[in-house]
Amino acid sequence: LYREREKNHLYKWVGVRKGGELINIYERDGEEGVLKFAEEKLLTILYEEGNTPKLVSYSDYIKWKKGVNVQLGLSEESVDMQQSRFKEHYALWKLNKRGVDGENLIHLLLNREQQVCYEIARILLKRFPGMSNDIYLGDEQFGQSALHLAIVHDDYETVSLLLNNKADVNARACGNFFLPEDYKLTNKITDYQGYAYYGEYPLAFAACFGNKDIYDLLIQFGANPNLQDSFGNTILHMCVINYSSSMYSYAVRHWAKPADPHVVNHAGFTPLTLATKLGRKHIFEEMLEIMKVEFWRFSDMTCSAYPLNTLDTIQPDGSTNYDSALMTVINGSTPEHLDMIGSEVIQRLLADKWKAFAQRKLIERLVLLIFQLITLSIVVYIRPTELPRLYMDKPLWDDWIRTICEILTILNCLFFIGVQQFGEIQTQGMRGYLRNLKTAPAKAVFCIANLSLLLCIPFRLLRKHEIEEALFVFALPGSWIFLLFFARSAKLTGPFVQMIYSMIAGDMIRFAIISAIFLVSFSQVFYFVGKDMDAKQKLEDTNPHACRISGYTIYTYNTFPETFITLFRASMGGYDYEEFSCANYQALTKTLFVLYMFVMPIMMINILIAMMGNTYTTVIAQAEKAWRQQYAQIVMVLERSVGKERLAASQLEYSIRLDQEGSSGMEVRGLMVIKQTKKTRARQRKQAIYNWKTIGRKVIHTIDKVGTEQAVLLLHGHDRLDRVYEDHVQPEKVPSRSRTPTRIGTSLHASKRLKTTMVVGAAAAAANHEVRTDDAVNSMLLSAPPSLSGEGGTMDWQPSITPVEERSESKTNSSQERSEASSPMIVIPQVLKAPVKVDSPIRVQEYSRTVRVRGADTIPSIELPNIPSKSTATTPPHRAV
Numbered sequence: 053l054y055r056e057r058e059k060n061h062l063y064k065w066v067g068v069r070k071g072g073e074l075i076n077i078y079e080r081d082g083e084e085g086v087l088k089f090a091e092e093k094l095l096t097i098l099y100e101e102g103n104t105p106k107l108v109s110y111s112d113y114i115k116w117k118k119g120v121n122v123q124l125g126l127s128e129e130s131v132d133m134q135q136s137r138f139k140e141h142y143a144l145w146k147l148n149k150r151g152v153d154g155e156n157l158i159h160l161l162l163n164r165e166q167q168v169c170y171e172i173a174r175i176l177l178k179r180f181p182g183m184s185n186d187i188y189l190g191d192e193q194f195g196q197s198a199l200h201l202a203i204v205h206d207d208y209e210t211v212s213l214l215l216n217n218k219a220d221v222n223a224r225a226c227g228n229f230f231l232p233e234d235y236k237l238t239n240k241i242t243d244y245q246g247y248a249y250y251g252e253y254p255l256a257f258a259a260c261f262g263n264k265d266i267y268d269l270l271i272q273f274g275a276n277p278n279l280q281d282s283f284g285n286t287i288l289h290m291c292v293i294n295y296s297s298s299m300y301s302y303a304v305r306h307w308a309k310p311a312d313p314h315v316v317n318h319a320g321f322t323p324l325t326l327a328t329k330l331g332r333k334h335i336f337e338e339m340l341e342i343m344k345v346e347f348w349r350f351s352d353m354t355c356s357a358y359p360l361n362t363l364d365t366i367q368p369d370g371s372t373n374y375d376s377a378l379m380t381v382i383n384g385s386t387p388e389h390l391d392m393i394g395s396e397v398i399q400r401l402l403a404d405k406w407k408a409f410a411q412r413k414l415i416e417r418l419v420l421l422i423f424q425l426i427t428l429s430i431v432v433y434i435r436p437t438e439l440p441r442l443y444m445d446k447p448l449w450d451d452w453i454r455t456i457c458e459i460l461t462i463l464n465c466l467f468f469i470g471v472q473q474f475g476e477i478q479t480q481g482m483r484g485y486l487r488n489l490k491t492a493p494a495k496a497v498f499c500i501a502n503l504s505l506l507l508c509i510p511f512r513l514l515r516k517h518e519i520e521e522a523l524f525v526f527a528l529p530g531s532w533i534f535l536l537f538f539a540r541s542a543k544l545t546g547p548f549v550q551m552i553y554s555m556i557a558g559d560m561i562r563f564a565i566i567s568a569i570f571l572v573s574f575s576q577v578f579y580f581v582g583k584d585m586d587a588k589q590k591l592e593d594t595n596p597h598a599c600r601i602s603g604y605t606i607y608t609y610n611t612f613p614e615t616f617i618t619l620f621r622a623s624m625g626g627y628d629y630e631e632f633s634c635a636n637y638q639a640l641t642k643t644l645f646v647l648y649m650f651v652m653p654i655m656m657i658n659i660l661i662a663m664m665g666n667t668y669t670t671v672i673a674q675a676e677k678a679w680r681q682q683y684a685q686i687v688m689v690l691e692r693s694v695g696k697e698r699l700a701a702s703q704l705e706y707s708i709r710l711d712q713e714g715s716s717g718m719e720v721r722g723l724m725v726i727k728q729t730k731k732t733r734a735r736q737r738k739q740a741i742y743n744w745k746t747i748g749r750k751v752i753h754t755i756d757k758v759g760t761e762q763a764v765l766l767l768h769g770h771d772r773l774d775r776v777y778e779d780h781v782q783p784e785k786v787p788s789r790s791r792t793p794t795r796i797g798t799s800l801h802a803s804k805r806l807k808t809t810m811v812v813g814a815a816a817a818a819a820n821h822e823v824r825t826d827d828a829v830n831s832m833l834l835s836a837p838p839s840l841s842g843e844g845g846t847m848d849w850q851p852s853i854t855p856v857e858e859r860s861e862s863k864t865n866s867s868q869e870r871s872e873a874s875s876p877m878i879v880i881p882q883v884l885k886a887p888v889k890v891d892s893p894i895r896v897q898e899y900s901r902t903v904r905v906r907g908a909d910t911i912p913s914i915e916l917p918n919i920p921s922k923s924t925a926t927t928p929p930h931r932a933v
Contacts, residue, residue: 062151065093066160066169074157078172086175094157097149098180105142105182113138113189116147116154120190137194137226137282144182147189154189162201162210170207173198177210181217194227195252203257203266211266221275224252226282244283244293244330251290252281259287260294264302277303277311284317292327297335304342313339314362320375324362328380331388333395336377340397345710345722352732357708357722358397365688366703368719370696372480374487378402382684383491390677393684400725404706405687409698413690418538421531424464427457428531443515462509465502473499476693488692491685493553494537501530541686546679551671559663567623567656574648575616581641582609585634599634606631623652 066072077085099106145156161173177184177198188196199219202210215221232246250260255275258267271277277287285293288311291300300323303311313323321329324343327336340363344356360366365376373379378401381392392398434454440446444455477485489496504527511520536552539545585606591598599606608618608631621627622645635641671678691699707721731739755763 060151062149062155062157062160066157066164068160069164074161074172075168078168078175083175086172087179090176090179094176094180097146098144098182099146102144102180102182105144105185108141108143108147110138110140112147116150116189119148120152120154137224139224141185141187141220141223142182143186144180145186150189152190153193154187155193156183156186158183158186158198159188159196159201162198162205162207165205170205170210174210174213177213177217184214184217184219185223187223188225188227190227192227192229193225195223196225196227196230197223197254199223199254200225200257203254203261203263206261206263206266208263208265208269211269215269215273221254221270221273222279223254224281225250225257226252232283242283244285244289244326249293251285251287253279255279256281256285256287256290259296259299259303260290262296262299264299267299267302268308271306271309275309277306277309278315280315280317284315284319286315286317286323287311288313288315288323289317289321289326292323292330292332292335295332295335297338300335301338301342313343322362325375325377325380328377328384328389328392331384331386331392333388333392336392337395340395347724349733352729353726354729355724355726357710357724359710360401360703360707360721360723363397363723364401364703364707364721365691366699368700368703368721370698370700370703372484372692374484378684379688382681382688387674390674390681393680394677396727397723397725398684399680401706401723402684402687404723405691405702408702408705409694410687410690413693414538414541414686420464420468421534421538424461425531427461427464428528430454430457431461432528439515439517442517443512461505465505469499469502469506472693475695479695480692484692488689492537492689494534495689497530498534498537501527501534504530537686537689540682543679546682547671547675550678550682551668554667554671555664559660559667563656563660563663567652570648570651570656571616571619571623574644574651575612575619577644578609578619578641579612579615581635581637581644582606582615582631584636585609585631588634601630601634606634619648619652622648623657625653 064072065074074086074089077089081088095101147154150156151160158173158176161169161176184198186197188194197219199211199214199221200223202214230246230248230250230252232242232244232249250257253275255267255270255277258270280286287303288300291297291303304313316322317326324336324339327339340358344358347355347357349355362373363377365373365379367373378398381389381398384390384392431454434450436442436448436451436454438446441448441451444451447455473485476488480488489499504523508520508523508527511517511523536549540549585599585608588597588599589601589606593600607614608628609615618627629645632638632641632645694702703721706723708724710720710722751763754766758766
């Protein structure tokens with residue numbers, strides 16, 4: 053690969069990481085040098101000398117791919133013959149003149165993350181607009197276009213240029229580099245986590261990187277937020293995967309094309325259920341707040357309804373939705389899932405289910421279990437040892453009582469297995485029944501115990517009392533263990549039941565695997581040295597090899613299973629050290645036993661105790677959350693035992709009808725919740741007014757400190773305005789042009805993004821100043837409430853809309869003024885006679901005329917920013933901070 057790059061002239065013009073002839077030409081001769089270079093070098097390697105792009109077919113791609121494999125020494129099997137990911141597209145750069153990854157010069161420039169490279173790329177794109185649709189053709193970055201790269205590097209100006217050049221807004225970056233990491237290995241199930249998995253589409257890239265300006269621009273050029281990638285994920289799914297709650301809210305409430313939150317991906321997850329699967333608690337709560345329908349509000353109390361179509365496990369027809377948000381949260385195993393179970397909406401839903409059917413079902417099953425345990429206990433206590441009495445050949449009066457209790461126990465088992473369990477299987481299906489049984493281990497054991505009791509019947513009739521007693525002995529503890537199922541629902545005992553399950557499933561399994569290695573290895577040794585101990589006991593006392601132990605026969609090491617059990621008992625402290633004197637090699641056997649005691653009782657047993665202690669500490673620290681999870685799982689288990697008709701009727705009891713229709717045409721039910729909010733409307737309004745005042749002070753102070761030109765760059769950048777207070781930068785010390793890699797503060801190229809400007813009057817300035825208004829800071833000024841007043845206000849000004857041609861000449865850059873000649877201005881006249889103070893409050897009045905902001909026609913509602921108004925069809929893409 054390195055040698056091929058050395059041969060390719062493309063990497064000499066622009067290096068992969070640094071250097072390049074084209075960069076040197078631009079730094080020396082500027083734009084004219086780049087254009088001259090393009091005329092001399094690039095025309096021959098472009099289709100139709102750069103005038104007309106060519107349609108690249110699948111056969112052209114395969115031909116190029118095979119040639120690259122020959123150059124790199126790869127086998128023909130590495131050629132990706134899957135035509136599904138290839139899409140015919142127009143390209144301007146000849147395929148045989150590209151780099152080893154199928155890239156062209158524009159891709160290399162935009163990958164460098166240097167402002168000078170971005171400027172060169174824009175010059176070439178203006179000269180050859182057809183290169184805007186060229187994509188990577190290599191397997192790793194297949195489908196990545198210049199638009200993807202510009203979005204990744206947050207280069208708004210290049211994105212705008214590419215879109216004006218008719219770049220494909222639906223180009224898909226679907227190479228191996230953009231796949232989730234676990235999908236690259238298993239190719240089956242994924243958690244969607246990857247270093248560069250951004251959703252393939254440019255709009256998804258913008259959402260993942262949180263760039264709302266570029267997102268709006270892509271929407272204006274026809275991007276669809278509901279397009280699905282190779283995994284079926286949309287923009288909203290990608291916001292969930294990248295844990296971007298603000299971008300999710302922005303996409304759902306978008307003024308032009310709101311994203312659909314009900315789209316299901318290939319794994320069966322909507323954005324809401326995907327958030328529950330991945331444990332995204334904050335974005336899950338944000339989704340619920342967006343979905344809710346608010347009925348009334350009193351101070352900080354609200355009454356809202358939350359749609360149940362993707363939240364509840366019960367579907368309108370009574371069937372089970374195993375991919376619902378509730379089911380996914382309950383089955384989760386991470387701390388985030390435990391936190392999500394404690395949310396108010398989930399708890400209210402579980403409480404309503406408990407009252408509707410779960411509580412009654414639990415009491416019924418507990419009564420039946422207690423009755424069965426009583427009859428079983430009577431059978432055990434009065435069971436005779438004589439076989440004639442057992443088979444009722446010579447019965448006594450207590451044998452009749454035992455027989456009646458046995459019959460009642462069998463009837464109880466038949467009801468549990470034949471009625472309850474087969475009813476659940478009929479309702480859920482075998483697969484759903486087994487999935488439900490996995491969450492209730494005690495119930496699974498109780499089912500096996502009941503089957504064992506039923507199997508006792510044929511062996512009683514066949515008079516096989518040994519097998520009957522073995523099954524009966526196993527069924528007894530299995531029946532009592534079912535009480536743990538009911539103990540999970542109690543807050544007092546629920547965490548301890550969870551502790552037992554965690555220790556058995558985690559600590560005991562690990563301990564058994566490791567200790568089995570030592571037990572098997574030592575069992576072979578002790579079986580070899582102790583298998584003839586009983587033979588030595590039978591020798592005459594005069595024999596020097598005779599064993600002196602008498603009174604019982606040593607059989608503990610006669611067979612391998614006996615040896616295994618003996619060593620396991622020794623690890624718990626039960627062993628007879630004197631027996632080793634009868635071994636063939638007494639000294640060796642005793643030495644091995646001491647070594648075994650160091651390994652098993654001292655080391656392994658203490659490790660097990662330490663692991664259990666750690667599990668206890670973990671569970672008890674989250675006792676409340678652990679109990680909530682146990683309680684929720686019991687509700688789900690009991691829900692599966694109810695028929696579809698009863699479940700559908702129960703849902704009607706705890707939900708209300710919403711004036712909506714689901715995707716399947718069924719009515720949508722809602723869960724009504726009354727809860728306390730963090731802030732009242734009055735407090736939110738007060739905080740918003742404070743924010744307007746604070747931002748206004750910072751804007752005016754920034755203009756006063758650094759001047760108009762640099763303030764424009766600062767206000768449109770990512771840096772905080774607080775730095776101006778700390779650094780006290782003087783206008784004359786701030787360079788007018790910068791070549792730093794920062795993409796937002798470079799020369800005046802960013803000023804081309806201005807669609808509107810604002811002139812703020814101040815006594816400290818000799819004339820009005822221009823301030824950019826298409827970013828979040830100035831958007832707040834555009835959409836400010838009608839009245840912002842503060843105590844002791846010293847400023848009172850009212851903005852009004854006037855065309856740029858009518859405003860008075862100011863000390864602004866003439867070229868910038870000409871470029872903005874067609875844009876409207878918000879002119880704020882001077883009213884102060886003294887320098888502006890930092891803490892001076894600002895009063896803003898609502899403007900009275902429409903402003904065009906990036907293609908939008910009207911200013912949105914000031915109370916609900918970014919939400920389409922009922923009276924207007926479209927609203928501008930501004931945001932409130």
